Amino acid sequence: MTPDTPQSDAPRFDGPLAESWIRAIAAAVEKERSRLTDLDSAIGDGDHGSNLQRGFTAVLTALEGLRPADPGAVLTKTGTTLVSKVGGASGPLYGKAFRAIGAALPGPADPATLAEALAAGLDAVRLLGKADPGDKTIVDAWTPAVAAFRTAAAAGAPLPEAAAAAADAAERGARDTVPLQARKGRASYLGERSIGHQDPGATSTALIFRTLAETLTT
Numbered sequence: 001m002t003p004d005t006p007q008s009d010a011p012r013f014d015g016p017l018a019e020s021w022i023r024a025i026a027a028a029v030e031k032e033r034s035r036l037t038d039l040d041s042a043i044g045d046g047d048h049g050s051n052l053q054r055g056f057t058a059v060l061t062a063l064e065g066l067r068p069a070d071p072g073a074v075l076t077k078t079g080t081t082l083v084s085k086v087g088g089a090s091g092p093l094y095g096k097a098f099r100a101i102g103a104a105l106p107g108p109a110d111p112a113t114l115a116e117a118l119a120a121g122l123d124a125v126r127l128l129g130k131a132d133p134g135d136k137t138i139v140d141a142w143t144p145a146v147a148a149f150r151t152a153a154a155a156g157a158p159l160p161e162a163a164a165a166a167a168d169a170a171e172r173g174a175r176d177t178v179p180l181q182a183r184k185g186r187a188s189y190l191g192e193r194s195i196g197h198q199d200p201g202a203t204s205t206a207l208i209f210r211t212l213a214e215t216l217t218t
């Protein structure tokens with residue numbers, strides 16, 4: 001960033017980018033469906049991949065005809081649809097998260113604003129699910145992702161760079177769930193037998209952050 005290219009001229013996270021992000025999540029969920037299902041078969045009931053696929057397929061339909069003038073409308077619609085279409089724990093959790101992100105984005109966002117919106121998404125997950133970091137859930141990927149996004153944004157990084165740092169952090173967070181014992185959700189019923197497996201929800205959160213980075217980079 002030089003004085004000739006002020007921050008205000010840098011690309012912002014707008015409605016079309018928000019829609020591209022959601023479409024990329026739907027494609028990634030489709031591609032990774034069996035991996036998510038296998039992870040959930042090991043410590044849950046094997047439906048995480050199909051839950052998300054059903055949810056994001058419905059989201060694509062819901063977004064038809066929505067003119068994505070602002071990112072908030074796209075993400076709020078995404079969240080509302082996930083809440084209503086996904087029965088598993090992940091539907092309400094991701095649904096409320098996307099609604100909170102949408103509510104925090106009234107217009108095109110710079111990196112610092114997007115960081116705070118993603119933090120609002122995490123707050124929504126924690127308010128509903130009452131999980132702390134270390135409980136082997138979505139929170140274990142989302143928390144380091146928000147921290148990395150915030151740090152990068154505060155250092156003046158543009159959107160693609162901040163999102164890439166967040167995606168790397170989310171993937172590390174997901175991998176770091178392997179040795180944890182689940183204390184929330186279905187996997188907690190397994191007690192110590194949940195140890196040694198990567199959490200499916202943390203894994204899908206890493207996908208969500210990776211697709212954001214890819215959307216902002218291309």
Ligand code: ADP
Binds near residue numbers: 128131136137199
């Ligand atoms: P279900 O557990 O109802 O079958 P899914 O299989 O779709 O729903 O989602 C399971 C994932 O949801 C888990 O891997 C975990 O990451 C996440 N999860 C479950 N409970 C919570 C919670 N209270 N807070 C955050 N994430 C949770």
Ligand code: MG
Binds near residue numbers: 040044045046047048
């Ligand atoms: Mg499940």
